[in-house]
Amino acid sequence: MKPRDMGTLFEECAERGHGTEFRLDRPFDIAPEAGTAHSVAGLAALVQDMAGRLAAAGARPGDRVAIVKDNHWDYDLLACAAVRIGAVPAQLSGQLSGETLRLLLERLGPALLVTTSGVLERARGEGADLSRAADACVLLDGALPGTLAFEALQGNPAPGPRRRHDDEPLVINHTSGTTGVPKLVVHSTRTIIGKLARFETVRYPKIGVRRDDTLLNASSYAHGRTFCWTASVLCLAPRRITIVTGQDPDAADPLLRAHPPTVVEALPASYVRFRPLTARLDNPFRRVRLYISTYDAVHPPVLRAYLQASAARGPLWMQGWGQTETGPLTFRFHTRRSVSADDGQQDARDLGRPIPLKTRLKVVDPETLAPLPRGREGLVLARTAARGLAYIGEDARWAAKQHRGWWHTGDIGIRSRGGTVRLLDREVDRTPQLSCLETEDVLEERLPQVLECVVLGSPGEDPLPVVVTADGTLDRDRWQEAVRDLPTLREPTVLTWDDVPRTGTGKVRRTALLRQLTGRTDTCGSGQWT
Template identity: 75%
Template sequence: MKPHDMGLLFDECAEHGAATAVHLDRPFDIAPDGGTHWTVPQLATLVRDTAGRLAAAGVKPGDRVAIVKENHWDYDLLACAAVRLGAVPAQLSARLSGEALATLLARLSPALLVTSAAVLERARHEGADPAAAARATLVLDADVPGTLGPDDVRGHTAPAPVRRSDDQPLVINHTSGTTGVPKLVTHSTRTIIGKLARFESVRYPWIGVRRRDTLLNANSFAHGRTFCWTASVLCLAPAHIVVVTTQDPFAADPLLRAHPPTLVEALPASYVRFRPLTERLDNPFRNVRLFVSTYDAMHPPTIRAYLAASRHRGPVWMQGWGQTETGPLTFRFHRRGTDDGLRGPGTRNLGRPIPVKTRLRVVDPETLRPVPRGRPGLVLARTRARALDYLGEEARWAAKQIGTWWNTGDIGVRKRDGSVELLDREVDHSPQLSCLTAEDLLEQRLPQALECVVLTGTGGAPLPVVVTADGRIDEADWRSAVRGLPPMADPVALLWEDVPRTDTGKVRRTALLRQLTGDTGTAGSGRWT
C-alpha cells in the first residue's frame, strides 16, 4: 500500500489489515484516558472522532487549523483529522516564544486554534495571546473562559471526507528558526506525500522497514518530517511502533527496554541525551540494525557510541540532510569499525544527492555562478519535492529561487566524488574557520562534552561554547583540544538547559550569541536564512 489521502490514511491502513501495535510513553493529549497502547483500527477511530470534534468547533473545507500543544504523535492525528474535513493543518511547536507564536498565527489567521491550557498561559505570560489570532480556540485539557473546552465538542459525528487536488495546500509546517522567527512552509499532497512519503514507502534492502521490525521515533512531532514519516510507516506496517516524547533518558528507558527497537529515528538532541543508556549492560539499543538522523548533523562520538551499543552484526547509521522546504536532499551511511566514514570531515560530508530525486550545485555567493569542485560556495538544490511557498512571506520565498534551483543558505564544497561537505550556514560562516568542522574536532577531543558550539560575530575571534554535565571544563583539557585549530576566544562552559534551543533541539545560535555577548551581529550576510 502507498499513502495518498492523509485524511483517510488510518482508515485505509486498518482496512488493509495493518497489525501494528503502537506503544506510547504517555497517553495522547487528544485521548488522555485512552492509555498508552493502540492498534491501527483504534487510531483510525480516534482520527474520525477528532474530525467530528473539529467540525463541531466550526472547521470547514479550506479553513486553516493551527495546532500548538505539547509534543506528541497526536500532532499528526490532529492534522489527519483536519485534512479529512478539507482543512489545512498548521503544526506549530509549543516551544516557540510567545512573540514568535503570535507572529506565525497572525500570518495564518486560522479558523481554529487547537491548544492546551499551559500553552495559552505561558504565551499570555509573555505578553502574547494566541487565541486573539483565531476565529475560535479549542483547549484540549481544560475549560478556559472565552474558548471551547473538551465537553463542548465531544461526541459529534465526522462529516464525509473531503477530497482535494494533489496540488492544493495540504499541510503547513515551520522551519527550525535557529536565527529568528521561523518561516511557514506550505506543502501539497504532491510534494510531501507523492514525492517524499511514497519514496519512503518501499521495502528497500537493509534500510527498508520490515513487518517484524520495532520502530522507535523520538522526534519533534510538530515538524513536517514526522507528518511524512507517519504516512510511510503506517503503510509499511511494522510489528511495533514506539513513540517517545521526552528527552529524559531515565523517563524513556522503561518503554525502550520493554520494546527494544530494531530501527531508530530520533532528533540529534535526543540521541545526545539518550547516550548514557548505551553504556548499560541491558542497553535498549542492542537489537538496532538502522539508526536514522535528520534535522542537524551528528557528531562522530555520538554515532560511534550507538553503533557500538548494537549487537547486530552490521548496524548502519543513515545520515540525512535536507530542509523543511525540500525534504531530504542527500544520504550518507556510517558503519561500525575503522571504515565508519567518520574521520576527515566526519559527519560534515553529507554524501551524494539522492539518485534521480535531487541535484546539487555549488555557486559563488556574489555572482551565483558555479564554482569548481573543491571550492566553497552556496549550495543550491533542485527537487520536485520542493514546497509551494512561505505563507505570508512570498518575497522571501522568491528571493531564494534561482531559476529552477533552490538556495539552501548553506556554504559547502562539492568533492571530486560528487559528495557535498557542509561548512556552515551562510549566516554563521567566517573566513577564519568552519564552525561545524571545529565543533566536530572539539567533540572528538573532549569526551566530557555533550555538545560544542562555535559562534561567530561581527568582530573578534570565534567564541567556543562547551556544554557539559556539570557546566565546567578543565583548562588543560581545553588547551589540548584546540591545538592546531585557528585562534578562538576563551571557552564558555554551560549546562544543557542553559542553551537556547529550537523544538528540534538545534542551538539557536543568534539567541546564544546575544545571551553571551549582548550582540546579534553575525559573520555572514544572512540574506538567505
C-alpha cells in the first residue's frame, strides 16, 4: 500500500486489516482517557472524532489550523484530522518561546489554534498572548476565558473527507531554528507524500520495514519528518510501533524493555540521553537490526555504543542528512567496523552520497556561486523534486535561497572525488581557525565521559568550547590532554544538559547559547542562507 490521502490514511489502513499494535509511553493529550495501547482501527476512529471537533470549532476547507502542545505523536493525528476536513495543519513545537510562537502565528494567520493552558500561560508570562492570534482557540485541557474546551466539542460528526490537488498546500512545519526564528515551510501532497513518504514504503533489503518488526520512534512530533514517517510506516504495517515522547532514560526504559525494538528512529539528542541504557545488563536495544538518525550527525562514541549493544547479526546505522525544506538529501550506513575506535574510518561528518535518482548536489564558491571542483570546500547546493512550496510570510527569503533551480542549504562542505559529501559547518557558524563540527567530534571521541561538546566562533576571538556533562564538572587534566594538538581554543565553559538552550529536536541553539555566555551574537559567517 502507498500513502495517498493523509486525511483518510488511518481509515484506509484499518479497512485493509492492518494489525499494527501501538504502545505509548504516556496517553495522548487529545485522548488521555484512552490509555497507552491502540489499534489501527482505534486510531482511525480517533482521527474521525478529532475531525468532527475541529469542524465544530469552526475550521473550514482551506483554513490554517495551528497546533501547539506538548510533544507527542498526536500532533500527526490532529494534522490528519485537519487534512480530512480540507484544512491545512501547521505544527508548531510547544518548546518554542512565547515571542517566537507569537511571531509564527502572526505569519500564519490561523483560523483555529489548538493548544493547552500550559502553553498559553507560559507565553503570557513571557509577554505574548497567543489566544488572540487565531479566530478561535481550543484548549485540550480545559477552558480559559476566550477559549473553547476540546472536551465540549466531543460528539460532533466528522464531515466527509475533502480531497485536494496534489500541488495544493497540505501541511506546514517549521525548521529547527538553531540560529533564530524558525521558518514556516509549506509542503504539498506531491512533495512530502509523493516524493518522500512513498519512497520509504518500498521494502528494501536490510533496511526495509518488515511485518514482524517492532519500531521505536523517539522524535519531535511537531516536525515534518514524523508526518512523513507516519504516512509510510502505517502503510508498511509492522507488528508493533512504540512511541517515546521524552528523553529521560529511566522513564523510557520500562516501555523499551517490555517491547524491545528491532528498528529505532530517534533524535540525535535522544540517542545521547538514552545511551546509558545500552550498558545495562538487560539493555533494550539487544534486538535492533537498524538504527535511523536524521536532523543532525551523531558522534562516533554514540554510534559505537548502540551498534555494540545490539546482539543482531550485522546491525546497521542509517544516517540521513536533509532539511525541512527538501527532505533527505544524502544517506550513509555505519557498521560496527566502520565506527571502531581503532579502525580510523569513523567520520560522522561524512554524510554519504546523494539519494539515487532523487537528489543532486554541488559545491559552489560562497561569494561568486561558481561551481568548485571536487575536494574544495564551499557552499552546498541541492536540487530535488521534494522541495517545499514556500516560506509562510517570507517570500523574499524563499526566493533568495534559490539559484537557477538549485537550493542553498546554508551548509559548508566538500564533495569528494567519489561523490560523498563531508559537512564542515553551517555557513553562519563557520570560523577561519577550524571546523567547529569536526572539532566537536574529536573532543567527544577523546572525552567519552561528556554528553556533548559545542564549539562557538566569534569574530576576532579564539573559538569558545562548551562542554556538557551530567553534573556540570570537567577534569581539567583530561581537557588539556584532549586539546593538546588542536588549534587554540578558549577555556571551556562546562554546563549541564538543561543549561543549554535547545530546539524542539534537541539541537543546540548556537546563537542563543553564544548570547547567554558572551552577551554577543555576531558570528564569522554571513548568515545569508540561514
